[in-house]
């Protein structure tokens with residue numbers, strides 16, 4: 181695999197449960213994709229199309245039914261805490277630990293030498309703009325600050341790859357925009373490879389170097405759209421004609437898929453009506 185490629189997804193399919201089972205779900209179908217080093221790839225698609233499934237397969241939390249994933253020179257066959265960090269939609273901070281201790285715990289699990297914990301934790305808190313909140317408890321922070329703390333924890337692990345599953349999904353639009361700008365600055369500084377799931381078309385265009393648009397379940401990549409704009413992206417980017425055109429293109433691509441997925445999950449006409 182070429183050195184410029186951080187993650188290679190080769191022919192990955194995933195189904196949950198056994199074929200013939202009532203609960204059998206084909207979540208992801210024959211997906212192949214190369215993600216370049218330092219690239220931010222956004223995944224968008226209808227609910228239930230397999231975005232989180234793909235992220236979990238890349239992160240080694242789920243074994244694919246077929247196909248394989250390589251991260252750097254390694255074949256993924258389980259979690260790889262030294263190579264891959266996660267940020268989830270609902271931050272998974274321990275409420276009984278301070279922000280600083282939460283970050284240190286992440287490093288402890290990853291096996292970072294203890295002598296480095298304090299420095300790395302404080303550096304990553306600085307990187308996300310929370311240096312004064314090291315000794316606060318998660319419950320004393322706003323939702324946006326908690327997500328920043330979760331991001332700081334992931335950054336402190338210093339992995340080349342970061343997987344983010346709707347990390348700002350629970351936040352208000354304004355906070356999301358500011359966090360998006362900060363993430364773009366971070367990206368330009370750290371050259372991390374990021375896979376970022378979002379339902380926000382604007383967020384996808386603002387952050388991504390490429391956007392993978394998924395089809396309705398079973399998900400596969402319907403189209404890859406490039407966003408040719410250097411990081412760090414400026415707030416003004418959202419008013420540029422290029423931004424609007426790309427956002428509209430994503431909307432067009434998604435619209436049909438969302439309709440299909442809604443029709444798939446809706447009861448047949450007349451069913452249940454009395």
Ligand SMILES: Nc1ncnc2c1ncn2[C@@H]1O[C@H](COP(=O)(O)OP(=O)(O)OP(=O)(O)O)[C@@H](O)[C@H]1O
Nearest residue numbers: 196197205207226227228229230231232233234397
């Ligand atoms: N642990 C599981 N067991 C059984 N089925 C699952 C499991 N996880 C996901 N699925 C099914 O796989 C499909 C894809 O789920 P996934 O969570 O990947 O979707 P998604 O694209 O992330 O959706 P959303 O946008 O709503 O987060 C769904 O139909 C879901 O019901």
Ligand SMILES: [Mg+2]
Nearest residue numbers: 231232233345
């Ligand atoms: Mg999901």
